[in-house]
């Protein structure tokens with residue numbers, strides 16, 4: 034039987050090709066940021082710069098070249114969705130580093146205040162964990178909870194596949210970037226290496242250059258009126 038795969042979630046993947054000397058420089062900068070913290074992070078949750086006062090990383094000149102490279106990839110992603118980027122102003126709204134030590138991870142969350150989000154793997158040793166995406170909608174859930182793990186254990190479901198799974202795991206190489214709609218729930222898996230994983234994450238906002246005739250896309254903030 035032929036199956037048509039309708040309405041796929043587009044997860045963009047690309048390689049950034051950062052110079053290794055530059056990578057070292059950026060890793061050192063993030064290590065310094067992290068070292069300024071007085072407390073040692075003994076929790077199972079990774080250190081994330083956005084909640085530690087380092088949420089505008091791309092304002093740092095050292096990260097400008099990386100920001101530029103990432104913006105090319107984001108444009109490619111938008112073009113895949115057939116969005117006419119000529120009509121848009123696109124902004125990095127926030128950008129920050131995540132610092133994941135042994136056995137640390139990040140639980141499922143969304144970035145509800147933005148349009149597109151990304152994670153770039155600045156430092157990613159083998160077995161240091163990947164990213165999991167979760168579906169907001171299980172298209173083929175013909176009976177409530179029929180595809181939960183316990184149904185596999187009870188042999189009601191033979192095995193997980195793309196039609197019955199609501200989660201997908203990506204373990205990309207260092208220097209890769211993953212781009213996705215900000216509303217997509219995602220988490221990271223525990224770092225099972227002895228080495229640190231560093232990613233650069235960011236949230237992107239799109240707005241119309243000229244919103245006349247449009248109803249739902251954000252109008253340009255140049256026309257907003259402050260209280």
Ligand SMILES: [Fe+2]
Nearest residue numbers: 142144219234
């Ligand atoms: Fe995230």
